Amino acid sequence: MEKKKAIDLIKLEVLDCLNIADAETLHLSKEVDSDFPWKELGEYQNLAAFLSVALPLEFPVSELKDKVALKLYNMRDEIKAKLDAKRKPEEPPVLIEDEKEIIDEEFIVEETYVPVIEEEISPLSVSGRIEQKRTEEISAKSDLRSKVTFDKELVEKTVKEYFKSHFEPELKSIRNSMKRNFVISLVLFAISLILIVILFVMGLT
């Protein structure tokens, strides 16, 4: 396809306004044209995204953040299942050959996780740009690996962290007031006991 025609279609695509026929033409051009204007596509995609900046800003209610956190907490099983599903086809058959390794379940689990994590990390490690900026991130691959490997722990940790950062001060004050109330009750109990004894003694005399 001619470059100019491709750019004309790109202009419509970034505004999400391509008809079916044009969408197919552009799709085909992306697939087969070696000189497809990818750079221009990127420029127009950025331009379309800039349009939002011209709008007057609005803010959602602050409680929405907690709602989002709750939604993420509720999907912990889904993420775990997703990671498990990814792991299954990666299990190396070699491990099954050695009976000793089968007995050591923890070890096998650890081994089978490794290829999956490599797969997940690979798109990150090819990024030259990010590699330059955050070499320590990439060199901490093993740290990231352990995070994903023990995803159950990670989910729990994530939730704990969230609760810690959002509810810890409140919990602290509740704990303190409980302690205070306990001491006051003890004192009151002791006073009541003394009064009963005094009344009893007075009654006897």
Add this chain to the structure above:
Amino acid sequence: MSEVKSLTDAEIMLKIAGYDSKALEQLYDRYTPLLYTLIKKIIPEKETAEEVLSEVFVIIWRQIDHFDFSSSNVYTWMVTLARNKAIDAKNRTIGKVTEEYTDDYENEKILPKLSPEIESVELEEVLGMKEKIEGAMKSLTDAQKYVIELSYFEGLDESGIAEKLKIPSSTVKSKLQVAIGNLMKKISKTN
């Protein structure tokens, strides 16, 4: 939290790829005003707009492996994702979209497909260009602004705009192409 505050958007995405909840919280704090503004423009109803915004962050958490770390264009990925999700929610409300919302549907229709050669932009950088972008928008004619509004913010397709403005589809196409082309010229010139 203060540790992630100093990170770039791309670095934050990298941390989210390791399921770092604090990084996601930081991304939420940074992008929420802009994304909520965009979603609210598309869906004026407050509760639905908030629901869509929360769904956007759920998608980011679930589909972080679909983010292209080689180009690392967080800004355009986030904005396009929010826009796609909001338009989809709007079209479902009015019955324009009835297709079941599955993972495949989400991958195909909601997750952005950015050019592999796209230049990386970050929120702070774009906010710094706010005046330039507003100026470029102001330079467009009312008709040009209106067709962009109808397509990008109202999600109308070519035939929808043609029907609304009572003009041929070919005219809609050329108006949109001229409008976005002029906008590009203005912004490139000021840059």
